Amino acid sequence: MAEVSLRRVAKRYGSFQAVENFDLDIAHEEFVVFVGPSGCGKSTTLRMIAGLEDISDGEIWIGERVVNDLPPRARNISMVFQNYALYPHMTVRQSQGFGLRMARRPKEEIAEKVNRATSLLGLQGLLARRPAALSGGQRQRVAMGRAIVRDPDVFLFDEPLSNLDAKLRGQMRTEIKKLHEKVRTTVIYVTHDQVEAMTLADRIVVMRDGRIEQVGTPYEVFHTPASRFVAGFIGSPPMNLIDARIVGDGQGGLAVAVPGGPALPIDPARFVGVRADTEVTLGLRPESIAPEGMGGPIERPYGFAADIGLVEPLGSEALLILALGDVEVTARVFRPGPRLAPEAGVRFVIDLNDLHLFDDTTGRRLDRRSE
Numbered sequence: 001m002a003e004v005s006l007r008r009v010a011k012r013y014g015s016f017q018a019v020e021n022f023d024l025d026i027a028h029e030e031f032v033v034f035v036g037p038s039g040c041g042k043s044t045t046l047r048m049i050a051g052l053e054d055i056s057d058g059e060i061w062i063g064e065r066v067v068n069d070l071p072p073r074a075r076n077i078s079m080v081f082q083n084y085a086l087y088p089h090m091t092v093r094q095s096q097g098f099g100l101r102m103a104r105r106p107k108e109e110i111a112e113k114v115n116r117a118t119s120l121l122g123l124q125g126l127l128a129r130r131p132a133a134l135s136g137g138q139r140q141r142v143a144m145g146r147a148i149v150r151d152p153d154v155f156l157f158d159e160p161l162s163n164l165d166a167k168l169r170g171q172m173r174t175e176i177k178k179l180h181e182k183v184r185t186t187v188i189y190v191t192h193d194q195v196e197a198m199t200l201a202d203r204i205v206v207m208r209d210g211r212i213e214q215v216g217t218p219y220e221v222f223h224t225p226a227s228r229f230v231a232g233f234i235g236s237p238p239m240n241l242i243d244a245r246i247v248g249d250g251q252g253g254l255a256v257a258v259p260g261g262p263a264l265p266i267d268p269a270r271f272v273g274v275r276a277d278t279e280v281t282l283g284l285r286p287e288s289i290a291p292e293g294m295g296g297p298i299e300r301p302y303g304f305a306a307d308i309g310l311v312e313p314l315g316s317e318a319l320l321i322l323a324l325g326d327v328e329v330t331a332r333v334f335r336p337g338p339r340l341a342p343e344a345g346v347r348f349v350i351d352l353n354d355l356h357l358f359d360d361t362t363g364r365r366l367d368r369r370s371e
């Protein structure tokens, strides 16, 4: 069993605060992904859990123990880095067993664990090869095998796929997911790729400037982003974020007015604490806007006319750049027909149930949840 808990963990480099007030409980066998822009403190946090970096404040628990003062090798963790270094002179078989040989484990145990890891990862045919004779993806699997044979309580991955090309990345992502289903170890995985985060995680931790911005399931961070930052970070293409204004709708209700464009009625039951004549950020997912008849099911449709300025076909879908009042927004259409092209005065539909509002000043989400 290995839960991992971080209690008010902080890291300072001189006067620079790299990680601040980091509080998180990770369950046994959970797959948690840290995601966030470059420099937000993902690797630093992971390295503190691994014991490769001292912590400036707080406590780190692995299982029943506070590990603050334990060296890395006493923490029973395995770490796979972006630049996994494989010894060039060792065959795959030798490198898989290396850690266990160093720990002077019995020969039979080493053989058994190496066999298990190599069959889990499909390395059987490669055991006699040295790294120079392996592809990028195969090397990556060897590095993971090396981590698995140690039977750790916790796996730590720091951007393990960022050296691979897009196709291989996708394949390895699937491999890692399958591996977790078989091995069921607690995993903490760092990436700045939000697709990787969405597909792999039980829970995603979105970080920004050394702090946690939101912790939630992939569904939660996508559907109820806690802040404008998360809304703009999770989702591809990102959510349209529009500087807008709350106005009266003339019938006692409220609407959110897009500059030079429509005023979209707001469901008063959903948005609490939203007042007329305040500035907000309006968030609209590209998939919540579609030309009439081309979108998915829409719960509360709101129609308007707009000009399609640009079409970006992506095969199974297309992105449309259109003018919503004075602002440009991206709409996403699934299964576009062959003749989708720039055109003036096209009827579009927005799903009013998919509006997101964020406080203009704090950037926090505005709805019942934030009360």
Ligand SMILES: Nc1ncnc2c1ncn2[C@@H]1O[C@H](COP(=O)(O)OP(=O)(O)OP(=O)(O)O)[C@@H](O)[C@H]1O
Pocket: 013, 016, 018, 036, 037, 038, 039, 040, 041, 042, 043, 044, 045, 192
């Ligand atoms: N040894 C160090 N001394 C001073 N500052 C450091 C040190 N190590 C990291 N930092 C700073 O701490 C911050 C967090 O770094 P970290 O490596 O954790 O970022 P990251 O989220 O992993 O980014 P990336 O996605 O680029 O890998 C950065 O601003 C970095 O410059």
Ligand SMILES: [Mg+2]
Pocket: 042, 043, 044
């Ligand atoms: Mg990093």
